Amino acid sequence: MYFFKPIALSEEKKNINGVFECAFKYDGYDSDDFSGGCEGVIEGNYVIVTKIAFPADKPDFCEGLLRAALNYGANRGAYMARCCCLNAIDSMEMMGFEEVEPGCFEGDIPTLLGGSCGRCAK
Numbered sequence: 001m002y003f004f005k006p007i008a009l010s011e012e013k014k015n016i017n018g019v020f021e022c023a024f025k026y027d028g029y030d031s032d033d034f035s036g037g038c039e040g041v042i043e044g045n046y047v048i049v050t051k052i053a054f055p056a057d058k059p060d061f062c063e064g065l066l067r068a069a070l071n072y073g074a075n076r077g078a079y080m081a082r083c084c085c086l087n088a089i090d091s092m093e094m095m096g097f098e099e100v101e102p103g104c105f106e107g108d109i110p111t112l113l114g115g116s117c118g119r120c121a122k
Contacts, residue, residue, distance in 0.1 A: 002061060003029045004068040009039070012076070020076035026068045028054065028061060038065040040073070047073025047109065049083040062091040067113060074109045082106045 009023035025039040036054035040047055049069050054062040066088065070081050083092055084104040095112050097105035 001031060002035075002064050004064060005029070006068070006072055020078075022076070024069075024072055026065055026072075028065050028068075030055075030058070030061065035061060036065065038069050040069050042073050042076055042078050045077065045079045047078040047081045049081070049085060049088075052083070052085045052088050054087075059091050059094075062088050063095060066091060066095060070109050070113055074113070079109055080106060081109050081112055 004026045005028075007025050007027060009025055012020055012022040020042050021044075023039070023041045025037055027037045028035050035058070036052070038049055038052040040049040040051075042048075047070055049066065052062060052065055054065060066083070070078075073081065081097070082100075082104065083097065083106075086103055089105070092105045095107070096114075097107045097112065100106045
């Protein structure tokens with residue numbers, strides 16, 4: 001079973017508009033074995049995943065890391081997500097991210113967390 005542990009990299013603070021800003025990371029485990037992680041920041045209403053590492057043979061692990069990061073941001077007021085991690089393109093496309101510029105993908109968090117049913121048939 002996969003487990004994703006959040007770690008704050010900076011103190012959570014609200015900006016002048018009352019929106020959270022912070023840096024965070026997730027460490028990911030497959031049972032008790034460390035298997036990768038991701039890093040990101042919350043800037044305004046965006047969660048930006050800046051780095052993601054996962055075993056190449058476990059794309060579902062990558063999806064779990066992305067979902068954990070998006071949920072972290074959503075719980076702090078973020079509505080949109082952005083990721084430019086080229087190693088996660090397959091997972092991002094399956095989740096419903098859309099390419100907005102070469103190598104960079106975005107989407108609204110409620111849609112991205114809604115499930116991938118139907119998109120994987122494309």
